[in-house]
Amino acid sequence: MALRAAVLRHLRVPVQFFALARRECQPPLCSGGSLRLFSSHDDHLTKDEVIERVLSVIRCHPKVDPSKVSPDVHFQKDLGLDSLDTVEIVMALEEEFKLEIPDKEADKIDSCDLAIEYVYNHPMAS
Amino acid sequence: MAAPTRSEALSLLRSLLRTARHFCDYNIREYTKRRALDGFRHNRNLSDPPSISSAYADGKAQLEVAKRQSAVYSLYAPKVKSIMEAHRTN
Numbered sequence: 615m616a617l618r619a620a621v622l623r624h625l626r627v628p629v630q631f632f633a634l635a636r637r638e639c640q641p642p643l644c645s646g647g648s649l650r651l652f653s654s655h656d657d658h659l660t661k662d663e664v665i666e667r668v669l670s671v672i673r674c675h676p677k678v679d680p681s682k683v684s685p686d687v688h689f690q691k692d693l694g695l696d697s698l699d700t701v702e703i704v705m706a707l708e709e710e711f712k713l714e715i716p717d718k719e720a721d722k723i724d725s726c727d728l729a730i731e732y733v734y735n736h737p738m739a740s
Numbered sequence: 741m742a743a744p745t746r747s748e749a750l751s752l753l754r755s756l757l758r759t760a761r762h763f764c765d766y767n768i769r770e771y772t773k774r775r776a777l778d779g780f781r782h783n784r785n786l787s788d789p790p791s792i793s794s795a796y797a798d799g800k801a802q803l804e805v806a807k808r809q810s811a812v813y814s815l816y817a818p819k820v821k822s823i824m825e826a827h828r829t830n
Contacts (some may be wrong), residue, residue: 686830698780701750717751 664734671706672726675699688725702726711739743789744796751797753780762810766822772806805821 621689665685673680676740678693688696689703707713711733715723723729744752752778760772779802783795 696755697750698777701753702777705754717754720754721747
C-alpha cells in the first residue's frame with residue numbers, strides 16, 4: 615500500500631508538468647496569428663500569374679497563331695477558332711488550374727478576358 | 741427523338757473529354773480525347789435532324805462505353821508510366 619502510494623505520487627508529478635508545459639508551448643490557434651487554418655485565400659493567384667498561364671494555355675493550342683494571342687482576343691472572331699476548339703481550350707484551362715467548370719459557365723467563356731476573369735475569381739484555382 | 745441543341749452537343753463533347761481524363765494509360769487517354777474531337781469535327785456540317793440525332797445517340801453510347809472502360813482499365817492500371825508523360829510526374 616505504501617509502495618503504491620509512492621509510485622502514484624511519482625507518476626502524477628511529471629504528468630501534470632507535461633500537461634502544463636504543453637499548454638504553454640502551443641500557439642494560440644484562432645487569435646489573429648498569421649496561421650489561418652482552412653483558408654484558401656492566402657495562396658490565391660495574382661492577376662498577372664493568371665493572365666500569363668491562361669495565355670500560355672491558349673498559345674499551346676495547335677490551331678492558334680501564338681503571335682496573335684493577347685489578353686483581350688475573342689476566340690472565334692480574332693483567332694478563327696470554332697466552338698469545338700473553344701471547348702478544347704476551356705477543358706485545357708480546367709486541367710491547368712485544376713478546376714471543374716460547369717457547362718453553363720463554360721458555354722459563356724468565349725474570349726480571353728472572360729477566361730481570365732473566371733479563373734481569377736474562382737476560389738479553387740491553383 | 742428531337743435533334744439535340746448546340747449546347748447539348750457541346751456538353752456531350754465535354755463529358756467525353758472529362759471521361760477521357762480518367763484513363764490511367766496515356767495512350768488510351770490521348771486516343772479517347774482525339775477520337776472525341778475528331779468525331780465531332782467529322783460531323784460538324786450535319787444539317788438534317790435525323791442524322792444529327794443518330795450521331796448524338798452514337799456519341800452518348802460511346803460515352804457509356806468510355807465510362808465503363810475507364811472503370812475497368814483502372815483495375816489494370818499500367819505499372820510504368822508512358823515516356824510521354826514522364827515530365828508531368830515530378
